[in-house]
Amino acid sequence: xxxxxxxxxxxxxxxxxxxxxxxxxSINKFILLNTYEIKVLVFTLKQALFSSxxxxxxxxxxxxxxxxNNFIFKKLFINVLGLPFIFxxxxxxxxxxxxxxNNGLINKGLELFGFSKLSIYGINGIILINIFFNLPLAIxxxxxxxxxxxxxxxxxxxxxxxxxxxxxxxxxxxxxxSTLPVTFIIIFLICITSFSVALIMGxxxxxxxxxxxxxxxxxxxxxxxKAASLASIQFFxxxxxxxxxxxxxxxxIPFASMKINHFDTNYLNLKKNMLDWFWILLTVFFLIFPxxxxxxxxxxxxxxxxxxxxxAALNSLIIAIFSGILGVSIALSIANFLIHSALxxxxxxxxxxxxxxxxxxxxxxxxxxxLRPFINLEILTPIIVILINATMSLPFILRALLPAMNKVSxxxxxxxxxxxxxxFNRFKIIIFPNIFPVVSFCMGLGCALSMGDLxxxxxxSFGDIQTLPxxxxxxxxxxxxxxxxxxxxxxxxxxxxLFYLFDNIGKLYASS
Numbered sequence: 001x002x003x004x005x006x007x008x009x010x011x012x013x014x015x016x017x018x019x020x021x022x023x024x025x026s027i028n029k030f031i032l033l034n035t036y037e038i039k040v041l042v043f044t045l046k047q048a049l050f051s052s053x054x055x056x057x058x059x060x061x062x063x064x065x066x067x068x069n070n071f072i073f074k075k076l077f078i079n080v081l082g083l084p085f086i087f088x089x090x091x092x093x094x095x096x097x098x099x100x101x102n103n104g105l106i107n108k109g110l111e112l113f114g115f116s117k118l119s120i121y122g123i124n125g126i127i128l129i130n131i132f133f134n135l136p137l138a139i140x141x142x143x144x145x146x147x148x149x150x151x152x153x154x155x156x157x158x159x160x161x162x163x164x165x166x167x168x169x170x171x172x173x174x175x176x177x178s179t180l181p182v183t184f185i186i187i188f189l190i191c192i193t194s195f196s197v198a199l200i201m202g203x204x205x206x207x208x209x210x211x212x213x214x215x216x217x218x219x220x221x222x223x224x225x226k227a228a229s230l231a232s233i234q235f236f237x238x239x240x241x242x243x244x245x246x247x248x249x250x251x252x253i254p255f256a257s258m259k260i261n262h263f264d265t266n267y268l269n270l271k272k273n274m275l276d277w278f279w280i281l282l283t284v285f286f287l288i289f290p291x292x293x294x295x296x297x298x299x300x301x302x303x304x305x306x307x308x309x310x311x312a313a314l315n316s317l318i319i320a321i322f323s324g325i326l327g328v329s330i331a332l333s334i335a336n337f338l339i340h341s342a343l344x345x346x347x348x349x350x351x352x353x354x355x356x357x358x359x360x361x362x363x364x365x366x367x368x369x370x371l372r373p374f375i376n377l378e379i380l381t382p383i384i385v386i387l388i389n390a391t392m393s394l395p396f397i398l399r400a401l402l403p404a405m406n407k408v409s410x411x412x413x414x415x416x417x418x419x420x421x422x423x424f425n426r427f428k429i430i431i432f433p434n435i436f437p438v439v440s441f442c443m444g445l446g447c448a449l450s451m452g453d454l455x456x457x458x459x460x461s462f463g464d465i466q467t468l469p470x471x472x473x474x475x476x477x478x479x480x481x482x483x484x485x486x487x488x489x490x491x492x493x494x495x496x497x498l499f500y501l502f503d504n505i506g507k508l509y510a511s512s
Contacts, residue, residue, distance in 0.1 A: 004337035018366025059138035088452030301486030440506025
């Protein structure tokens with residue numbers, strides 16, 4: 001109980017606390033938006049709207065094609081769709097640059113045939129990277145929705161010879177109507193708070209988002225009132241979106257569900273469309289080919305990277321492991337509290353969305369404004385980064401932990417009560433050993449998310465302390481692109497190493 005109270009207080013301090021500081025800092029010195037900042041606000045909403053709409057629109061035919069066709073490596077393909085979730089943002093950017101950048105494969109081909117080059121910087125690049133990250137998430141949500149259609153409906157449709165458009169309208173459209181709005185809102189919220197993508201792919205003042213404007217106001221202009229005002233506006237927008245999510249999310253879907261069943265019915269022999277394979281191959285080339293090309297391009301440069309990059313990688317590893325431990329510990333205590341409290345368990349959705357709506361940049365702004373007058377931020381940078389990264393990973397870790405803990409509680413809870421095994425003894429003897437594989441998976445997830453984060457460390461990048469994503473970003477800004485590509489490969493290797501190391505430790509424990 002004490003651990004749960006401490007964890008809940010911690011979350012409130014990191015979210016409500018930082019937001020309160022931002023609000024009260026700006027309330028007396030609130031700066032009305034000028035023409036440029038209104039353009040920034042409009043651009044932020046526009047890029048998020050287009051990114052969310054296109055990701056959801058593309059996910060419909062792709063998810064349908066994957067679901068209704070059985071093919072070799074289908075299970076592996078679905079699992080691979082979960083990889084962009086833990087894929088470092090800066091590495092994804094370089095993957096796309098190698099294909100569509102000024103000197104990328106496609107532009108070299110266009111130049112060879114006398115065509116003008118494509119530009120992926122500005123809103124085009126931001127939307128493209130947002131789709132790269134969020135399309136797999138949308139596909140998995142819709143696959144879960146299609147997977148929830150009762151098998152009897154497919155049998156009835158076959159017996160009544162319902163085909164093509166009638167089948168889509170009668171059976172699949174109702175599922176989409178209940179799933180797509182929630183999916184759209186989640187992706188829209190993620191796109192609004194995608195600081196790293198806008199920072200790297202923005203094409204100047206006309207392609208700046210609110211989060212980048214907050215960063216510029218703090219770091220370059222030292223205008224704390226402006227930063228607080230912009231942070232308040234961003235949270236107000238994200239808060240409204242979160243309310244829509246809570247209102248629409250009665251049949252909520254997990255953020256990163258890893259379990260999707262595979263029917264052997266092959267869509268119950270309903271007529272297939274060759275267009276299905278176009279969508280499947282398009283997904284492979286769009287999501288997988290750029291990553292492999294980056295690995296091919298930058299792998300051999302790993303052995304020539306300067307020592308400062310490896311030192312930054314070591315910093316990232318230490319911060320990632322501590323972030324993972326802290327995130328899992330907080331999530332365990334909160335989940336343990338929620339399974340024993342039916343009154344509060346229904347508010348986990350609000351907690352998860354509220355953390356996402358807060359955004360690490362807004363959270364960091366509040367911490368920055370609190371600590372700046374009293375403490376040297378360079379000394380506290382690693383601690384602040386660990387705290388914010390752990391907080392931002394909580395919505396995803398909780399989604400995985402809660403079902404596992406609920407299952408253990410329902411299976412052996414009454415027996416434990418009858419044997420008077422309560423409190424910490426129950427957690428140590430019964431709950432933790434049963435959920436350790438899930439805990440280990442969450443540890444890997446938290447570490448990978450922290451390892452690839454560029455947002456928080458950029459805000460607190462004082463002195464010589466740097467993480468690997470920040471070091472890669474600085475290499476990019478100094479036009480040392482070969483080093484940046486190789487550093488990105490190192491970052492990918494470390495992210496997936498951490499994730500699969502902890503995940504396999506859990507699987508090994510479960511099998512033994």
